[in-house]
Amino acid sequence: MQAERTALIQKAAAALKNARYPLFLSGAGISAESGIPTFRGEEGLWKNFRAEDLATPEAFRRDPALVWEWYNWRKGIIRSKEPNAAHHAIRLIAEKLPQLMCVTQNVDGFHTLAGLPDILEMHGNIFRARCLVCGGVHEMRDAVEVTTPCPACGEARLRPDIVWFGESLPKNILHAIYDRLRVCDAILVVGTSGSVYPAAGFAVEVRRREGYVIEINVEEGHKPYAHDIYLRGKAGEILPQIAELI
Numbered sequence: 001m002q003a004e005r006t007a008l009i010q011k012a013a014a015a016l017k018n019a020r021y022p023l024f025l026s027g028a029g030i031s032a033e034s035g036i037p038t039f040r041g042e043e044g045l046w047k048n049f050r051a052e053d054l055a056t057p058e059a060f061r062r063d064p065a066l067v068w069e070w071y072n073w074r075k076g077i078i079r080s081k082e083p084n085a086a087h088h089a090i091r092l093i094a095e096k097l098p099q100l101m102c103v104t105q106n107v108d109g110f111h112t113l114a115g116l117p118d119i120l121e122m123h124g125n126i127f128r129a130r131c132l133v134c135g136g137v138h139e140m141r142d143a144v145e146v147t148t149p150c151p152a153c154g155e156a157r158l159r160p161d162i163v164w165f166g167e168s169l170p171k172n173i174l175h176a177i178y179d180r181l182r183v184c185d186a187i188l189v190v191g192t193s194g195s196v197y198p199a200a201g202f203a204v205e206v207r208r209r210e211g212y213v214i215e216i217n218v219e220e221g222h223k224p225y226a227h228d229i230y231l232r233g234k235a236g237e238i239l240p241q242i243a244e245l246i
């Protein structure tokens with residue numbers, strides 16, 4: 001059993017190392033070992049909160065104070081935690097494989113904090129706010145209230161710089177990802193339930209082009225794609241082993 005697993009980890013490391021255009025995609029599961037709640041599953045945020053009330057443009061129009069309260073609460077949790085072994089391992093893998101493109105659905109900024117320089121944060125960043133009046137985007141690590149003025153124009157119309165349900169992703173990020181997907185020969189997917197598009201479609205696209213799909217997750221779940229290598233377990237335990245072999 002252990003030998004089989006070691007062989008799979010070696011296979012995953014080799015597939016990434018040999019790929020010309022590898023892609024890495026992370027989801028909330030990669031930060032779970034840091035103590036950040038994921039969205040789905042028994043302990044997930046969407047068990048206790050309704051996305052429709054908190055993570056849509058309509059929700060923000062209806063009750064911006066409630067939406068900010070929720071994001072301020074999450075910011076507080078994230079500020080009190082740190083990147084874990086999985087974030088550090090990916091930084092190491094990216095150092096060894098400069099051709100690796102790194103993408104995350106997470107808004108916690110932990111990949112950057114772990115020293116990964118070029119992470120594409122496709123769903124935004126919880127520590128940034130965007131002004132609905134002047135469009136300026138500002139780093140705001142502390143709590144933001146509906147009365148907080150924009151540091152640039154002074155108007156109190158800030159919103160979290162997060163991609164909400166029903167909104168489009170930043171065009172520059174999407175273009176960069178799709179350019180890579182057109183040639184991608186190996187994708188490493190870590191800690192995502194694969195239930196939110198377009199991220200859930202990335203591995204589908206790689207598979208369609210006969211690229212390698214490697215997945216790390218504590219549970220298999222129902223994915224819209226098949227994988228070539230599935231490593232069941234914690235990202236913080238498996239990724240460092242892959243990093244060592246690359």
Ligand code: OAD
Pocket residue numbers: 026027028029030032033038039040041044055105106107123162163164165190191192193194195196216217218219221233234235236
């Ligand atoms: P989910 O909460 O949907 O899925 C988390 C995944 O991580 C699940 O498949 C878990 O099995 C897995 N997991 C948990 N702990 C793990 C560990 N230690 N190691 C490896 N895997 C682990 O989170 P996402 O797929 O990221 O959108 O959710 C996608 C998007 O939905 C999020 O970006 C968010 C949410 O609504 C926005 O905030 C815009």
